[in-house]
Amino acid sequence: MKNPVYLFLLLALGLVVTSYKWVTASNSSTQELTSMPSSTIEDIMTRTSVRSYTSQEVTSEQIDTLLRAAMAAPTAGNKQPWRFVVINDKSILDTIAANFPTMTMASKAPVAVIMCGDTTATFPGNGRDYWIQDVSAASENLLLAAHAIDLGAVWCGIYPQMERVEQFSQMLHLPAEIIPMACICIGHPSGQMTPKDKWHPEYVHYNTWGSGITE
Ligand SMILES: Cc1cc2nc3c(=O)[nH]c(=O)nc-3n(C[C@H](O)[C@H](O)[C@H](O)COP(=O)(O)O)c2cc1C
Numbered sequence: 001m002k003n004p005v006y007l008f009l010l011l012a013l014g015l016v017v018t019s020y021k022w023v024t025a026s027n028s029s030t031q032e033l034t035s036m037p038s039s040t041i042e043d044i045m046t047r048t049s050v051r052s053y054t055s056q057e058v059t060s061e062q063i064d065t066l067l068r069a070a071m072a073a074p075t076a077g078n079k080q081p082w083r084f085v086v087i088n089d090k091s092i093l094d095t096i097a098a099n100f101p102t103m104t105m106a107s108k109a110p111v112a113v114i115m116c117g118d119t120t121a122t123f124p125g126n127g128r129d130y131w132i133q134d135v136s137a138a139s140e141n142l143l144l145a146a147h148a149i150d151l152g153a154v155w156c157g158i159y160p161q162m163e164r165v166e167q168f169s170q171m172l173h174l175p176a177e178i179i180p181m182a183c184i185c186i187g188h189p190s191g192q193m194t195p196k197d198k199w200h201p202e203y204v205h206y207n208t209w210g211s212g213i214t215e
Contacts, residue, residue, distance in 0.1 A: 039148075043148045044144060045195065048193045048194065048196065049154040050152025051185070052108065053105070054189075056110070056188040058186055058188070062149060062151065063086060066113065066145050066186070067086075067142075069141045069142055070084065070113075070138040070145070071138065072141060073134070073137035076127065076133065077127075080121070081118045081121035081122040081130075081134055082117060082118075082131075082138045083116040085113070085116060085174075085180075086111065086112075086113055086114075087113070087114065092171070093106045096171075099167060100156070100183075102156055102157070106185050109186055110187050113142065113183075114158075114172060114180050114184075115135050115138060115139050115183075116135070116178045117132065117134065117135045117159075117179050119131060119178075131179075132159070132181065135181045139182050142184055146186055150189075152188065152189035153184050153187075154185050155182050155184050156185060158182055158183055159179055164180075
């Protein structure tokens with residue numbers, strides 16, 4: 001092995017073999033990962049609306065986690081027009097439950113978050129209504145985060161039911177540009193919930209609507 005050319009060839013061969021092993025090893029671990037549900041997929045598939053809670057409090061750290069998750073959602077133009085009103089005052093939670101028949105669980109929830117949009121913080125003109133999608137994305141993030149930390153939550157619709165919007169705006173002293181979109185009630189689930197199976201392959205179309213279902 002005195003000839004430096006042989007030495008160079010040997011080193012090059014070693015490099016090729018090592019690279020091949022590394023590439024095939026990383027490919028197989030990627031396949032394992034993609035064929036296994038990540039905890040994110042697991043959380044998405046097992047989330048369900050929770051409307052009944054124990055008396056255990058939701059800590060300020062947990063509320064912080066939920067709000068951070070909400071604000072991690074995507075928004076049109078990264079405008080982040082969401083605003084949040086955290087309700088942990090029992091008398092306000094009771095008022096919500098008493099005044100809105102679809103939100104009676106609020107009286108048992110230790111906390112609710114009113115998901116709002118600031119209509120001055122989004123696009124002008126036709127793009128204005130993007131705030132609804134932005135606040136909806138934040139709402140779903142919040143629901144998923146609640147589920148991920150073993151809390152239970154339910155999204156209760158406010159906007160576009162304008163009488164609900166008006167009542168919430170008055171009750172919470174919201175400025176005119178702030179529109180309450182949803183009231184998310186949150187607590188520790190009082191029982192085991194079974195997520196609904198909503199998979200409908202017939203709702204899926206590939207490429208064009210009339211072409212039928214093709215995988
Ligand atoms: C826009 C919207 C409004 C909703 N409003 C209410 C409501 O006022 N009260 C309620 O109990 N649930 C409400 N829900 C929860 C739905 O009833 C629930 O998501 C649906 O039945 C599917 O069940 P799941 O969340 O367990 O998958 C609302 C959900 C959405 C997305």
